[in-house]
Amino acid sequence: MSNARAGAETVISVEDLRKWYGEVRAVDGVSFDVGRGEVFGLLGPNGAGKTTTVEMLEGLREPDSGSLQVLGIDVARDPGALKERIGVALQTAQLYPMLTVTEVLELFRSFYRRSLPSEQLIEFLDLGERRNGRTSELSGGQRQRLAVALALVNDPEVVFLDEPTTGLDPAARRALWELVKRLQEQGKTILLTTHYMEEAEVLCDRLAIMDHGRVLEMGTVNELVGRHFQERTVFFSAIPGLSDERLAGLADVTGVKHDEGEVLLYSRDVPATIGALLAATESIGAEPENLGVRRATLEDVFLDLTGRALRD
Amino acid sequence: MTALIALTIANIRSYLRNRQAVFWTLMFPLIFIFLFGAIFTGGNNSIKVGWVDADRSEASAQLRSAFAQVPIIKLVDLGQSDALEQMRHGDVSGVIVVPAGYARSAAEARQDPSRQANVIVYTDPSQISARGSVMQVTNGVLAQVNLGGRLPAIVATARDLQTQDLNAVSYLTPSILGMALMQLGVFSAIPLVADRENLILKRLNATPLRRWQLVGSNIVMRLLIGIVQTALIIGVGAFVFHVQISGNPLLGAGFALVGALSFLALGYVIASFAKTEDAANGMVSAVQFPLMFLSGTFFPLEQMPNFLQVVARALPLTYLSDALRQTMVNGAALFPLWVCMAVLVGWSVVCFGIAARFFRWQ
Numbered sequence: 001m002s003n004a005r006a007g008a009e010t011v012i013s014v015e016d017l018r019k020w021y022g023e024v025r026a027v028d029g030v031s032f033d034v035g036r037g038e039v040f041g042l043l044g045p046n047g048a049g050k051t052t053t054v055e056m057l058e059g060l061r062e063p064d065s066g067s068l069q070v071l072g073i074d075v076a077r078d079p080g081a082l083k084e085r086i087g088v089a090l091q092t093a094q095l096y097p098m099l100t101v102t103e104v105l106e107l108f109r110s111f112y113r114r115s116l117p118s119e120q121l122i123e124f125l126d127l128g129e130r131r132n133g134r135t136s137e138l139s140g141g142q143r144q145r146l147a148v149a150l151a152l153v154n155d156p157e158v159v160f161l162d163e164p165t166t167g168l169d170p171a172a173r174r175a176l177w178e179l180v181k182r183l184q185e186q187g188k189t190i191l192l193t194t195h196y197m198e199e200a201e202v203l204c205d206r207l208a209i210m211d212h213g214r215v216l217e218m219g220t221v222n223e224l225v226g227r228h229f230q231e232r233t234v235f236f237s238a239i240p241g242l243s244d245e246r247l248a249g250l251a252d253v254t255g256v257k258h259d260e261g262e263v264l265l266y267s268r269d270v271p272a273t274i275g276a277l278l279a280a281t282e283s284i285g286a287e288p289e290n291l292g293v294r295r296a297t298l299e300d301v302f303l304d305l306t307g308r309a310l311r312d
Numbered sequence: 313m314t315a316l317i318a319l320t321i322a323n324i325r326s327y328l329r330n331r332q333a334v335f336w337t338l339m340f341p342l343i344f345i346f347l348f349g350a351i352f353t354g355g356n357n358s359i360k361v362g363w364v365d366a367d368r369s370e371a372s373a374q375l376r377s378a379f380a381q382v383p384i385i386k387l388v389d390l391g392q393s394d395a396l397e398q399m400r401h402g403d404v405s406g407v408i409v410v411p412a413g414y415a416r417s418a419a420e421a422r423q424d425p426s427r428q429a430n431v432i433v434y435t436d437p438s439q440i441s442a443r444g445s446v447m448q449v450t451n452g453v454l455a456q457v458n459l460g461g462r463l464p465a466i467v468a469t470a471r472d473l474q475t476q477d478l479n480a481v482s483y484l485t486p487s488i489l490g491m492a493l494m495q496l497g498v499f500s501a502i503p504l505v506a507d508r509e510n511l512i513l514k515r516l517n518a519t520p521l522r523r524w525q526l527v528g529s530n531i532v533m534r535l536l537i538g539i540v541q542t543a544l545i546i547g548v549g550a551f552v553f554h555v556q557i558s559g560n561p562l563l564g565a566g567f568a569l570v571g572a573l574s575f576l577a578l579g580y581v582i583a584s585f586a587k588t589e590d591a592a593n594g595m596v597s598a599v600q601f602p603l604m605f606l607s608g609t610f611f612p613l614e615q616m617p618n619f620l621q622v623v624a625r626a627l628p629l630t631y632l633s634d635a636l637r638q639t640m641v642n643g644a645a646l647f648p649l650w651v652c653m654a655v656l657v658g659w660s661v662v663c664f665g666i667a668a669r670f671f672r673w674q
Contacts, residue, residue, distance in 0.1 A: 058518050060674065080520055088518040090511055098326040110318035111519040150515075 008035030011158055011189045012057065017066035019052055026052045028213035030066075034191060034206075036157075039184050041204035042193040043298065049213035050193035051091070054160050057191070058088050071157060084113060087151030087159040089144075091166060097136035101127055101146060104135055105153065112154035125149045125179070141172030148179060159183060161192040165199060177202055197298040209302060216305045221298060228304050229296035231255075231266040234273055236288040238263050239281060250276040257300075259309050262290075264300070315521055319529035327533065337499075337537060341492035341545055348610065349481045349553045359445050362395030362407035363387040369415035375431070375466075378453045379408070385449050399434060405442035407434040408450065421465035429466045437472050437554040482556065485549030486640045487609045490633035492541045493568060497575025498600050500534055501582035505592040508583075514674040523673075531576055538572045546640070557640055563649070564639035570656045571632035577663030578628075584670040603629045613646060631655040 012034035019027040027049045034040040042050040055061045057068055059079030068075040073082045096104050102118055109115040122131050125145040130138060138146060144164060151159055161180070165173040180203050183190060194200055200207050201221050208218040217224055231254055238261050247256045252269040253276075267273035270293050281288050303309055327333055363379070365372045380387055388395075388404055395407040409432040418429040433450050435443035450468045458465055507513050516526060549555040582599065586592035606620060607629035613621055624630045635652035637643030647655075 060514060060517055083518060083520045086518075088515070090515050090518070095510075095512055095515060096322060096326060098329040099322060103322065103325065107318050107322045108519065110315045111516075111521045113520075 008037060010034070011036045011071055012040070012191060013067075013069040014053070014057070015067045017053065017056060017068065018064045019049075019056060019061065020064055025213045027056070027063075030208075030210070030213070030215050032208050032215065032218060034189060036189050037184065037187050038205045039180065039190045039192065039203050041200045041207035042191070042210055043195070043197065043200045043204075043207050043302075044193075044210035045195055048195075048210040050210055051162055052213075053210075054162055054191065054193055058086065058160055059083060084154065085157055087154065087156035089147040089151040089159075089161045089164060091163050095135060095147075095150070098134060100132050100134055101138070102131045104146070105149060108150050108153045114155065115153050116155050121149045121152055124152070124182075126175075139172070140168050141175060144168060144172070144176060145179070148176070152183075156188070158189045158191070161190060163193055163195070165194070165196065173199070197302070201298055209298070209305060211302075211306050217301065224298065224301050225296050228301045229266060231268050231296065232270050233294050233296050233300060234265040234267050234270060234277065234291070235262050235294070236277075236291040237261060239284075239286050239288065241284050241286070242280065246280060247277075250280060257303055259303060264303075266296070266300075316525045316529050316532075319521070319525060320532045323529055323533040324536065327537070337492075337496060338541060338544060340495070341488045341541065342548055344488050344491070345481070345484060345545065345548055345553070348484050351480075359385050359406070359442055360388055360404040361385045361446060362390045362398060362404040364390060364392045364395050364407060364409040366392065366412040367410050367414040371415035371418050372410045375410060375414075375453075375457065378457055379449070382449050382453060384445060396434065399436070405435070406446035408432070408446075409434070418466055431466060431468050432471055433468045434471045437556070443554075481549065481553040482641045483612070483637065483643065484610070485545060485553070485555045486636035486643065487633045489542060489545045489568065489640075490571060490607070490629055490636050491604055491609050492545060493538055493572045493632065494575045494603055494629050495600055496534055496538050496541065497572055497577070497579045498582065498596050498603075500530065500576055500579035501586060501596055502589060502592045504530070504579070504583040505586050506589045508672070508674065509589055511674070517673050527580075531573070534576055535569070535572055538568065542568055555641060559639045559642050561639075564636060567632065567635040567639060567652065567656070570653065570660065571628075571636075574628055574632075574656045574660040574663065577660045577667065580667035580671060581663045584667050584672070603627055606630075607633055608646075609633060628655060628659045 010033045012032075014033070015031050017027055017030045018025075030049070030053055032040070042048075042053060044050050052061065056063045057070060057075060059075050059082050062076065070082055071085055073085075075082055096107070099107070101122065105118040105121055109118065122128055125148060127142060127145060127149065130142055135143065135146060148159075148161070148164070151161070164180070165176050168176065177199070180190060180192070192203065204221070206218065206220050207224070208215045209224070210216065217227070219227070238258065244256050247253065247263065247265060250265070251272040252267050253265050253273055254268060255264075255266040257264040257266075265273060265277070274291070274293075277288060277291075299309065361379075363376060365376065376387065379385065388398075390398065390404075390407075392407075392409060395404065395409075398404050399407050411430060411432060414429055414431070417427065421427045421429045431450070431454070433446060435446050437443060447468070447470065454466050454468055513526075517523075546557060550557050578599065579596075582592060582595045586595050602623075606616075606624050607627045608616075608624060609629070613624050613630070616624065631647060631652040634643075634646045635649055635656075638645050638649060638652075
């Protein structure tokens with residue numbers, strides 16, 4: 001497993017973190033480090049333990065065991081000092097629906113010893129038009145930008161974003177991705193959770209794939225994909241009468257997977273595999289539909305690790 | 313401190329912008345006062361009025377027959393001391409006294425416009441409906457009798473007489489203040505649970521904001537609303553229904569404060585055990601209706617069946633309302649004031665203790 005980027009100071013350090021709720025092992029021995037200026041992602045399906053992990057880092061939940069250090073602060077020992085220096089965006093539905101954007105920002109500024117001017121945050125998050133509008137009247141994307149603005153009120157060194165784009169339309173999602181990149185340019189360290197593979201690929205310098213409270217794999221996107229697949233993926237709609245054994249025997253195929261009515265062939269030599277596939281389908285009087293080729297993705301990695309698809 | 317103030321201001325803004333919440337917290341108790349005030353002060357079509365004729369002249373007899381022709385009043389002939397005594401006991405709603413020498417001064421007044429004859433009218437300012445009727449009838453009759461003269465020869469001199477027993481509105485005003493303070497506290501559970509459900513409490517917990525600041529701002533806001541409520545209720549009682557506010561204002565304010573705190577504590581207990589806003593709504597109803605109806609809010613405890621009186625003695629609102637009646641309108645004491653204070657303080661301590669133990673922020 002790779003460590004934080006070489007040379008970078010470690011600002012988040014998680015070691016053998018555990019949190020059980022009765023029999024449910026929400027977090028079951030999680031360890032990772034995040035270097036200063038990194039965007040680190042926890043990728044996994046709902047219930048994988050991502051949010052529980054992040055909330056323990058934010059001082060909102062107490063771990064059963066394990067050690068947590070953020071910015072050199074022992075989270076368990078001094079959550080108050082920690083909270084001055086981190087920013088948090090929860091998957092919160094709504095904060096103070098009756099107040100305006102400016103009023104909520106001013107309210108949150110009052111909680112911190114040091115804070116940025118509201119106008120600067122409004123500018124940065126492109127909320128100018130809505131500054132005097134009630135938060136209940138914001139669109140989903142604006143609401144999420146306000147949540148990020150609130151996370152930035154104290155100009156934190158570390159920002160936690162929990163599922164920042166869940167429920168957003170594609171345009172709003174892209175706008176938020178831009179925002180995260182700008183935060184990284186400012187030198188902030190960002191820990192985000194997501195169950196969108198594409199989001200993890202676009203944003204994260206490194207990521208940990210989580211499932212059932214454990215980290216299954218960790219590294220950069222290229223490392224993760226390269227570790228699992230030297231091959232490319234040939235995909236097509238499943239054809240009845242073409243057995244997995246037959247497919248596995250096709251030229252240069254190293255693996256066969258099924259994903260929601262789609263067959264995935266991992267191939268060392270795409271032209272050879274497709275040629276063999278066409279011959280095989282012709283022999284049973286069929287034709288592969290929706291045939292295509294792609295590089296392996298995080299989705300494939302997750303499928304390979306757990307035997308099921310990440311997207312729900 | 314800045315955080316506490318900022319959060320209090322944010323809470324007040326949120327509250328004031330929620331028109332429905334404002335309407336219900338401020339108007340609901342007033343609706344009760346108006347409703348019961350109207351029931352208890354309106355009513356009987358004919359009003360009994362004591363007639364005291366100290367002049368025993370032809371002129372006074374004529375005046376009596378003029379009054380007797382008015383259908384909505386029923387005259388009862390009495391001696392002056394009897395009449396006032398009966399009025400104190402509520403047997404008559406007012407007393408009209410024709411003073412000795414009336415015939416002569418009336419005759420003189422007809423000759424000399426600078427002079428006037430007097431009729432004295434006693435009414436109770438807290439019985440507004442009866443008072444209004446008696447005064448209206450008197451003025452109407454005298455206007456007829458005076459007809460023809462350029463200036464009124466005979467005028468009514470109004471005298472106030474506070475009846476001995478607490479009349480209904482005087483009883484109700486402090487009771488409804490108690491009820492309003494109870495609701496203010498108990499209902500605070502609902503937004504609190506909603507904030508927890510919407511993860512607002514969790515989000516605040518991720519900032520350096522201290523929990524005492526959060527709880528403190530909530531309590532300060534509720535107490536400020538309580539002050540407005542108290543002013544409104546006492547104002548309506550005093551100025552609309554002429555309730556005589558007498559007693560110890562400092563002691564009354566002290567009880568209002570401790571009472572508000574004890575029911576806020578109860579609100580926190582509810583918020584500790586209600587997992588959802590719906591559950592909180594149900595629990596609030598389950599708590600506030602018995603408190604409202606069994607604590608002697610609308611009628612005195614003695615009028616309830618014995619077993620309910622036992623229940624009432626276990627309810628904190630009984631003690632708050634009793635203390636408020638004692639300190640605001642000189643109501644008869646059910647319990648000594650120190651007992652009321654001890655019960656309310658004890659209740660606050662126990663409830664805040666339970667809440668501190670069981671309240672969850674997320």
